[in-house]
Amino acid sequence: MILDDRVLDVRAATVRYAPGRPAVDGADLRLTCGRVTALLGPSGSGKSSLLRAIAGLEKLDGGEIRFENRVWSGPGIHLAPEQRRCGVVFQDYALFPHLSALNNTAFGLRGGDRGTRRAKALERLKSVELEPRAHAFPHQLSGGEQQRVALARALAPDPDVVLMDEPFSGLDRRLRGELRETTARALRDSDAATLLVTHDAEEALALADTIALMSQGRIIQTGAPDAVYLRPASLTAARLLGEVEAFEAVAESGRALTVLGEAPASGFEDGARVCVLARPETIEVRRADAQGAPAVITGRRPGAGQQRLICQLEDGREISARTALTAPHRPGDAVRLALDPDNTHVIPAEAG
Amino acid sequence: MALSPALRQAYPVWPALFAALICAAPLVAVAALAVSGEWTGYLAHLWATRLPDYLWVTLQVTALSGAVAAVTGAGLAWLVARYDFTGRGVFEWLLAVPLAVPAYAAAYGWYDLTQGAGPLGFLPTVRGPAGAGLILGLTLYPYVYLLAREAFSGQSSDAYEAARTLGARPFEAFRRAALPLARPAIAAGMALVIMETLADFGAVAHLGAPTLTVGLIRAWAGEGATAEAARLALMLVAFAFLIFALERTQRARARQTNASGRRKPARRVQLGWAAGLGAVALCLTPVLLGMVIPLARLSYRALHAPVTRDLVSAAQNAVLLAVIAGVLAAIIGLAAAYALRTGKMRGVFAARTAGLGYAVPGAVAALGVLAILSALQGGLDAMWTNLFGTQFPLLVTGGIAALIFAYLSRFAAAAIGPSESALARVTLTLDAAARTLGANGRETAWRVHRPLISRGALLAALLVFVEVLKELPATMILRPFNFDTLAVIAHNYASDERLGEAALPALLIALAALPAMVWIARRIIRAEAAP
Numbered sequence: 001m002i003l004d005d006r007v008l009d010v011r012a013a014t015v016r017y018a019p020g021r022p023a024v025d026g027a028d029l030r031l032t033c034g035r036v037t038a039l040l041g042p043s044g045s046g047k048s049s050l051l052r053a054i055a056g057l058e059k060l061d062g063g064e065i066r067f068e069n070r071v072w073s074g075p076g077i078h079l080a081p082e083q084r085r086c087g088v089v090f091q092d093y094a095l096f097p098h099l100s101a102l103n104n105t106a107f108g109l110r111g112g113d114r115g116t117r118r119a120k121a122l123e124r125l126k127s128v129e130l131e132p133r134a135h136a137f138p139h140q141l142s143g144g145e146q147q148r149v150a151l152a153r154a155l156a157p158d159p160d161v162v163l164m165d166e167p168f169s170g171l172d173r174r175l176r177g178e179l180r181e182t183t184a185r186a187l188r189d190s191d192a193a194t195l196l197v198t199h200d201a202e203e204a205l206a207l208a209d210t211i212a213l214m215s216q217g218r219i220i221q222t223g224a225p226d227a228v229y230l231r232p233a234s235l236t237a238a239r240l241l242g243e244v245e246a247f248e249a250v251a252e253s254g255r256a257l258t259v260l261g262e263a264p265a266s267g268f269e270d271g272a273r274v275c276v277l278a279r280p281e282t283i284e285v286r287r288a289d290a291q292g293a294p295a296v297i298t299g300r301r302p303g304a305g306q307q308r309l310i311c312q313l314e315d316g317r318e319i320s321a322r323t324a325l326t327a328p329h330r331p332g333d334a335v336r337l338a339l340d341p342d343n344t345h346v347i348p349a350e351a352g
Numbered sequence: 353m354a355l356s357p358a359l360r361q362a363y364p365v366w367p368a369l370f371a372a373l374i375c376a377a378p379l380v381a382v383a384a385l386a387v388s389g390e391w392t393g394y395l396a397h398l399w400a401t402r403l404p405d406y407l408w409v410t411l412q413v414t415a416l417s418g419a420v421a422a423v424t425g426a427g428l429a430w431l432v433a434r435y436d437f438t439g440r441g442v443f444e445w446l447l448a449v450p451l452a453v454p455a456y457a458a459a460y461g462w463y464d465l466t467q468g469a470g471p472l473g474f475l476p477t478v479r480g481p482a483g484a485g486l487i488l489g490l491t492l493y494p495y496v497y498l499l500a501r502e503a504f505s506g507q508s509s510d511a512y513e514a515a516r517t518l519g520a521r522p523f524e525a526f527r528r529a530a531l532p533l534a535r536p537a538i539a540a541g542m543a544l545v546i547m548e549t550l551a552d553f554g555a556v557a558h559l560g561a562p563t564l565t566v567g568l569i570r571a572w573a574g575e576g577a578t579a580e581a582a583r584l585a586l587m588l589v590a591f592a593f594l595i596f597a598l599e600r601t602q603r604a605r606a607r608q609t610n611a612s613g614r615r616k617p618a619r620r621v622q623l624g625w626a627a628g629l630g631a632v633a634l635c636l637t638p639v640l641l642g643m644v645i646p647l648a649r650l651s652y653r654a655l656h657a658p659v660t661r662d663l664v665s666a667a668q669n670a671v672l673l674a675v676i677a678g679v680l681a682a683i684i685g686l687a688a689a690y691a692l693r694t695g696k697m698r699g700v701f702a703a704r705t706a707g708l709g710y711a712v713p714g715a716v717a718a719l720g721v722l723a724i725l726s727a728l729q730g731g732l733d734a735m736w737t738n739l740f741g742t743q744f745p746l747l748v749t750g751g752i753a754a755l756i757f758a759y760l761s762r763f764a765a766a767a768i769g770p771s772e773s774a775l776a777r778v779t780l781t782l783d784a785a786a787r788t789l790g791a792n793g794r795e796t797a798w799r800v801h802r803p804l805i806s807r808g809a810l811l812a813a814l815l816v817f818v819e820v821l822k823e824l825p826a827t828m829i830l831r832p833f834n835f836d837t838l839a840v841i842a843h844n845y846a847s848d849e850r851l852g853e854a855a856l857p858a859l860l861i862a863l864a865a866l867p868a869m870v871w872i873a874r875r876i877i878r879a880e881a882a883p
Contacts, residue, residue, distance in 0.1 A: 108789030
């Protein structure tokens with residue numbers, strides 16, 4: 001990491017709407033300019049509140065938010081939202097209904113004459129491929145177009161920080177994929193520190209350089225997408241990014257033995273209770289005469305390129321495995337299941 | 353977003369508190385006046401003499417006007433919302449326009465037409481409680497029409513279509529599925545009609561249907577007995593508040609029943625030419641009866657009568673008062689809407705208190721203002737006597753200010769609703785968006801709020817403009833000497849049986865209110881049609 005990176009630093013941020021458990025409960029987060037951080041968490045985990053606190057739309061009840069060397073929020077300090085240079089893409093886009101796409105985009109531009117501002121706004125609309133719709137009003141635009149106007153508007157004043165609150169949630173699946181690409185390109189062109197709030201793991205993995213997982217008001221893990229996906233710090237963290245199978249086991253000379261076989265558990269003392277995590281696609285589905293735990297396929301859910309198999313072990317426990325759609329597995333088949341020792345991750349049992 | 357105290361509470365509440373004071377003070381004053389002095393003896397006397405009659409007539413007139421308005425308004429709302437026929441687009445707003453006609457103008461016209469020597473003398477004469485109820489229903493039905501139309505066209509067609517697929521014939525489906533869903537809206541509209549009926553003086557006085565309001569004005573004018581009038585006023589207000597409570601609860605329910613997710617407007621059924629002709633005839637009926645026929649009669653009478661007094665200054669006075677009251681009411685409406693937006697307890701309380709004024713009949717508001725003025729005079733006199741040993745050298749008369757005070761007390765509430773829905777367009781995220789784009793609070797108000805709420809504020813101002821233009825009892829009680837408005841002149845002539853001279857001022861009121869009402873009606877219809 002380069003030392004002079006410009007960063008937004010959130011330390012122990014707390015937002016409390018009512019007595020009781022705070023919505024944001026001592027969250028730590030660091031956003032770096034030129035990089036996209038996805039804040040992933042279930043609804044009610046406090047992600048939107050944290051985003052609003054960074055934008056200055058909520059006051060902090062504890063902790064601190066600073067950008068470079070300036071404190072934005074802290075004890076007795078609250079910089080007004082209009083002074084923070086944060087571009088926000090709201091979940092409902094919040095386009096001004098009385099202004100055209102162009103004038104929405106130009107809203108935050110200051111200085112220079114009208115012509116310059118319009119030219120700059122038009123340039124922004126062009127970067128999200130909306131130039132032909134510049135004079136349309138929000139109610140004349142489709143959902144995807146509105147989202148792109150919202151993005152262009154947020155980026156137009158060249159903000160230091162871009163905050164996006166579930167920006168694709170109102171759109172259908174196909175459109176989401178396209179917009180993700182447009183958005184990623186637009187963000188790469190800007191040098192802003194970007195925070196993408198989402199509850200969609202796929203979206204987070206596709207767009208972000210860094211993923212921060214949030215649960216019950218706290219950031220529970222931060223890291224590169226694949227690292228967080230494959231080496232989650234806890235069962236909660238693991239489940240945020242997708243389906244996971246967890247096996248309780250006891251560490252024994254650097255190994256943990258589960259019903260599906262052994263997993264390497266170096267670093268755990270002998271006798272320590274551990275939890276072995278495996279993603280469904282890392283569970284091997286073998287022929288009935290091979291090695292592994294005997295099981296019967298009870299269900300099959302075909303998906304895009306993959307199929308999800310529900311397999312029942314002899315003790316009745318159900319295990320999810322994912323194989324290629326072309327694999328010859330069918331309900332009723334007897335199979336053997338085994339862990340792929342290279343792709344398991346072992347955590348202390350308490351962490352679950 | 354539900355929670356964002358940081359931006360929500362950025363608006364001041366004190367203007368709404370001031371508005372609440374304006375609206376509530378006259379009512380409080382009337383109550384204070386009513387309970388001062390001997391109470392039981394008067395009540396017994398009143399009960400023995402006129403009170404039962406007043407109450408009975410009031411019940412008859414309100415029941416009839418409410419029923420006529422409900423059937424007319426709801427029926428036509430259904431027709432316009434669910435069927436397509438030639439002229440539907442015009443009738444959609446035209447059906448709301450008879451609200452521009454003061455009930456007394458319609459009463460003058462119909463009475464004149466149907467009295468013994470009139471051209472429609474063969475019909476039963478429009479008079480008495482039945483006549484008054486009919487006339488009030490025919491001029492006030494737009495309240496029901498507007499609310500019911502919104503309910504019917506906002507209703508997704510699901511309920512009606514589900515009923516049809518379950519084997520109900522069209523009328524049965526209307527009765528069992530569509531109507532129950534719109535019933536809260538219809539009830540709310542009826543409550544407005546009844547409150548207006550309770551407040552009416554001109555029509556019931558002319559048609560010989562002495563309601564509580566007539567009794568109140570008689571008590572005030574006949575014996576100058578303000579305390580007695582205040583006691584009647586208190587009864588009238590109790591009556592009105594009952595209806596008002598009904599209206600509020602029904603409106604809350606109307607919002608609930610309409611809140612069902614996405615609005616898929618029902619596709620209208622195209623009517624054939626014969627049925628279409630029938631629909632046109634149905635739509636024309638209330639417009640003709642409530643507006644065109646009585647105004648035509650008044651025009652005829654006006655053309656054949658000498659202009660005896662200077663109507664120009666009276667018209668100027670009327671318009672001036674209506675404009676001032678309209679503008680101030682719009683400001684009060686916005687203040688209340690912003691106070692509600694803060695979500696603070698006292699803000700909501702202030703706005704709701706200001707909203708109560710709608711249930712206070714004009715005569716009561718005027719009486720309250722009189723009571724406040726006389727209390728002020730008494731206080732000043734006492735102070736002056738203490739200091740200098742003489743009476744206060746000036747007589748406190750409110751003049752035009754007192755009139756405006758009473759108008760606002762009664763009508764500012766009408767401006768709150770439109771302001772609230774205008775401000776609802778400015779969602780909290782729009783505020784947040786503007787702020788994050790570098791606009792401070794004042795700039796946000798100017799660049800985002802102003803363009804989004806200005807039409808709603810204009811709507812509020814025009815609504816009050818029309819109401820004040822038509823207002824009679826408060827103006828009669830509070831107008832300064834030698835200060836006439838069109839309504840007062842019309843009423844004075846009409847009560848002298850000089851209908852020819854009363855015709856022109858009454859007609860002028862309707863003509864002045866008409867363009868405003870057309871704009872209001874079209875605006876309301878279009879606002880609902882927009883996404």
